[in-house]
Amino acid sequence: MSTHRLREVDLNLLVIFKDIMETRNISATARRLNMSQPAASNALARLRATVGDELLVRSGQTMQPTQVAELIAQDVADGMALLQAALSRRETFDPAHDARRFVIAMTDVGEVYFMPRLLAYCSRHAPNVRLEVSYESGTELRNGLQVGQIDLALGPHEDMSDTLLQLRLFKQHCVSLFRASHPFASQPPTSLAKYRDARHLFVSNPASPYIEIQNRMEKAGVRMSAHDQVSSFLTAPFVVATSDYVVTVPLKLAEQFAGPLALRSIRPPIRLPELETHCFWHRRSLADPALAWLRGVIVELFAERAAGHVSAKP
Structure with a gap:
């Protein structure tokens, strides 16, 4: 689009286009933007004429985007976000008073x-x-x-x-967390073999870098069982507080729960990546x-x- 044509574009048309891309329904967009359906339809028609493409075509009860609409949708959303940020930008911020x-x-x-x-x-x-x-x-x-x-x-x-x-x-490094009455509390493992023999609880978090920690432990011979897993790091300290499980977690998480739940920790005898x-x-x-x-x-x-x-x- 040339600079001359850009001057002719009503930015309100882009607001309507962005909303229709989200709702895929002109009536829904009209309600969300507090305007009549004919006005929303007219705005889409004007934008079609400006761009030279149908942009959205009716398919049953919804509007389906054309290839051109798909190509420009993210650019329109990004541009509107930048414009909104520019218009709302202030030169100073006073935290004591500003909202x-x-x-x-x-x-x-x-x-x-x-x-x-x-x-x-x-x-x-x-x-x-x-x-x-x-x-x-x-x-x-x-x-x-x-x-x-x-x-x-x-x-x-x-x-x-x-x-x-x-x-x-x-x-931060990782530590192995366990209850105060766990055998590790009085006799910390002096070998990898003793550490492997403990019953380990795992957190089924597939996100990197946590998955790498589990991979390292598995390669070191620490048994992983589907029966010994929880889905959240926040659940794990409560499980080990009332059982003989050992769970390996980031240090700062261990510090948050060690006092309230009377837990102890050791550095595992496995070389694990720092987070x-x-x-x-x-x-x-x-x-x-x-x-x-x-x-x-x-x-x-x-x-x-x-x-x-x-x-x-x-």
């Missing part, structure tokens, strides 16, 4: 570790700031950061896009003072000294 909603992606384990201190900090220093947690991962997480639906991501993600910036917060936790954000948010403030708070509260520096995702 802002932040969406931070993290795992359930990350929520246990990060949120208590973040919420306590905001309660004291930023009373109008609202923090929300997203559990998105993989493609959904990358897309959320790309379009601005997610502000930051915290975790050991290894599949992030090159368009993201990252700052390493800390590294690196990073803060990720999109390049386009660099000029957002509110997000710069939040990143600073996260670094202040959680980053180890000289833990890392801001860099592009390698």
Whole structure:
């Protein structure tokens, strides 16, 4: 589309196009945007004339996108997100008085570790700031950061896009966790053979890098059984607190539960990879003072000294 034609485009048409791509129904879009159905249909007709393509064609009760519509849909969504961010951008952010909603992606384990201190900090220093947690991962997480639906991501993600910036917060090793009356508490295993003989509980988390930890343990001869698995790291400490199971988890998770559940821990006699936790954000948010403030708070509260520096995702 030439610059001359771009001047002729009503941006409201793109809002309607984006919504119809989501609903696949003109009537539903009209209701969501508080407009009449004829007005929504007319807007689609005007956009068709501008683009020179049908964009969406009726198929039964729904509208199906053409190839051109599929090609431009993500660009339209990204452009609208950037425009909205530009229009709402402020030169300064005063945490003591300004209101802002932040969406931070993290795992359930990350929520246990990060949120208590973040919420306590905001309660004291930023009373109008609202923090929300997203559990998105993989493609959904990358897309959320790309379009601005997610502000930051915290975790050991290894599949992030090159368009993201990252700052390493800390590294941690894994420990084997067990109840205080477990035989390991009085006689820690002095050999791999004794460690293998224990009854191990596993967390069926397929995400990298956790899967690599399980692979290393399996190669070392630690038995893995479908009967000895739980689906969440948060469940595991409660299981070992009332049984003779041993579970291998990240150190910071173990520290969260060791005191309340009277648990003990040892370093497993297996060489396991260390976990690196990073803060990720999109390049386009660099000029957002509110997000710069939040990143600073996260670094202040959680980053180890000289833990890392801001860099592009390698």
